[in-house]
Amino acid sequence: MAKQIIINHARHEIRVALVEGGVVSELFYEREKKKSVVGNIYKGKVLKVLPGMESAFVDIGLEKAGFLYVDDIRVIDSNENGETEEHTGGRRKVRQDINSLIKEGQDIMVQVSKGPIGTKGARITCNITLPGRNLVFMPHVNNVGVSRQIRDDKERIRLRKIVSNVKPEGTGFIVRTVAAGRSEEEFKHDVSYLISTWENVEKKFKTYRSPAVVYEDLNLTFRTIRDMLSPDVEALVIDDAHEYEKIKNYLTSYLPRYSSMVKQFTRKTGIFDYFGITQEIDKALSRKVWLKSGGSLIIDQTEALTAVDVNTGSFIGKKSHEDTIRTTNLEAVIEIVHQLKLRDIGGIIIIDFIDMELVENRQTVYQCLKDELKRDKARTKVLPISEIGLVEMTRKRNRENLGRYLRSACHYCDGTARIRSPATMIYDIYREIIRLTNSPYAPHSLLLGLHPDVADYLENEEMETYRSMERLVKGSISLQTSDRYHHEQYELFEL
Numbered sequence: 001m002a003k004q005i006i007i008n009h010a011r012h013e014i015r016v017a018l019v020e021g022g023v024v025s026e027l028f029y030e031r032e033k034k035k036s037v038v039g040n041i042y043k044g045k046v047l048k049v050l051p052g053m054e055s056a057f058v059d060i061g062l063e064k065a066g067f068l069y070v071d072d073i074r075v076i077d078s079n080e081n082g083e084t085e086e087h088t089g090g091r092r093k094v095r096q097d098i099n100s101l102i103k104e105g106q107d108i109m110v111q112v113s114k115g116p117i118g119t120k121g122a123r124i125t126c127n128i129t130l131p132g133r134n135l136v137f138m139p140h141v142n143n144v145g146v147s148r149q150i151r152d153d154k155e156r157i158r159l160r161k162i163v164s165n166v167k168p169e170g171t172g173f174i175v176r177t178v179a180a181g182r183s184e185e186e187f188k189h190d191v192s193y194l195i196s197t198w199e200n201v202e203k204k205f206k207t208y209r210s211p212a213v214v215y216e217d218l219n220l221t222f223r224t225i226r227d228m229l230s231p232d233v234e235a236l237v238i239d240d241a242h243e244y245e246k247i248k249n250y251l252t253s254y255l256p257r258y259s260s261m262v263k264q265f266t267r268k269t270g271i272f273d274y275f276g277i278t279q280e281i282d283k284a285l286s287r288k289v290w291l292k293s294g295g296s297l298i299i300d301q302t303e304a305l306t307a308v309d310v311n312t313g314s315f316i317g318k319k320s321h322e323d324t325i326r327t328t329n330l331e332a333v334i335e336i337v338h339q340l341k342l343r344d345i346g347g348i349i350i351i352d353f354i355d356m357e358l359v360e361n362r363q364t365v366y367q368c369l370k371d372e373l374k375r376d377k378a379r380t381k382v383l384p385i386s387e388i389g390l391v392e393m394t395r396k397r398n399r400e401n402l403g404r405y406l407r408s409a410c411h412y413c414d415g416t417a418r419i420r421s422p423a424t425m426i427y428d429i430y431r432e433i434i435r436l437t438n439s440p441y442a443p444h445s446l447l448l449g450l451h452p453d454v455a456d457y458l459e460n461e462e463m464e465t466y467r468s469m470e471r472l473v474k475g476s477i478s479l480q481t482s483d484r485y486h487h488e489q490y491e492l493f494e495l
Contacts, residue, residue, distance in 0.1 A: 346397020
């Protein structure tokens with residue numbers, strides 16, 4: 001499937017869209033005031049060790065301390081032969097007490113594995129990785145791995161053999177998907193670059209005072225080139241002339257086979273508007289997603305999980321009811337996986353498929369979901385469809401999803417998407433007046449301050465309730481309306 005990479009590069013923000021077969025499949029954002037810290041390496045200082053949580057908080061210079069779990073702490077000790085061995089705190093036969101691994105006030109090298117999300121600080125690890133074009137360097141591991149996306153066994157063996165021959169002893173590398181078919185010379189260049197980068201990181205760690213950044217990953221534009229540029233990309237289009245020249249020069253020098261695919265967008269209209277990406281972003285922020293058949297998805301994201309509800313909508317099918325449901329669910333699977341990638345939804349995901357009576361239909365839909373998720377770069381785990389049509393799954397989350405990044409919680413409803421109805425407010429006011437009239441100093445006349453919408457409802461729909469309020473105080477109740485009142489706010493003043 002032909003791919004295009006569309007980059008909107010502005011001084012304050014970089015936006016990248018991956019378009020596959022004319023459909024926007026992934027979106028990435030990076031703002032000047034909110035740059036991604038995932039992949040950055042820090043010299044941090046341990047602030048607090050929490051044995052009860054088997055974790056620690058580390059100051060890495062960000063607004064919130066980084067969270068370090070015991071399994072992500074690298075340990076160096078001696079084996080029976082007196083040789084040093086490196087491993088993590090959680091991969092031993094018996095997990096060590098975190099207090100024996102790190103101490104408060106200690107300087108420690110960590111890397112951000114998951115950026116700050118919501119109220120949580122960054123997730124950090126001592127297991128450092130440095131990404132290159134063809135390889136990912138693991139300085140504390142003596143191993144060679146190959147991306148699971150490379151499925152040809154002969155190619156996997158060839159790649160593993162080449163990297164094993166060119167890597168320094170005692171180091172580890174993972175062969176990336178884009179490295180399929182690459183020559184030994186290209187791997188030598190990557191190894192040399194990554195080893196040099198790592199030596200520079202170690203030098204900074206020894207000389208910098210904590211907290212400090214000792215390695216900062218590339219900006220979004222060049223991360224895109226490193227991680228996404230591959231033979232199946234037919235064009236990379238960017239709208240900034242300066243960045244276009246930088247990319248062109250870089251590719252001409254280091255990746256000449258890709259230099260011809262870089263295009264500068266020079267039209268006056270916005271690049272995302274021209275390629276129809278702006279419209280796709282608006283759809284990705286919508287709660288409801290329509291299926292081509294007439295069915296729909298409802299996607300609700302909460303703090304704990306994301307729920308996806310599948311509905312047949314106007315689709316009535318042509319055969320049996322069971323066949324209609326099966327067809328809708330299969331269509332929904334493809335769209336659900338697309339939406340998970342597009343919105344970058346992670347964590348726990350519950351999918352409520354339409355109930356299917358036949359076990360073979362449930363199995364078909366489940367297998368289709370697994371097959372679609374194989375094309376997703378994010379790590380996922382899926383459980384079979386339950387008898388009531390639910391699928392429980394998880395998807396690895398490294399950053400804020402698209403909805404959280406582009407939107408903030410509504411200050412009016414505090415992010416609940418619901419406020420008290422006018423009727424509820426009026427009955428609350430009625431009960432408050434009862435409490436006032438039952439007190440020793442019962443008022444005889446009141447001034448009621450409230451929002452105009454609630455006042456309109458009171459006068460037009462609840463006039464009898466209004467009269468009952470006046471009978472309770474044995475006097476009059478005057479209304480004072482103002483937009484400064486929240487819909488859920490009112491005030492009562494004695495006259």
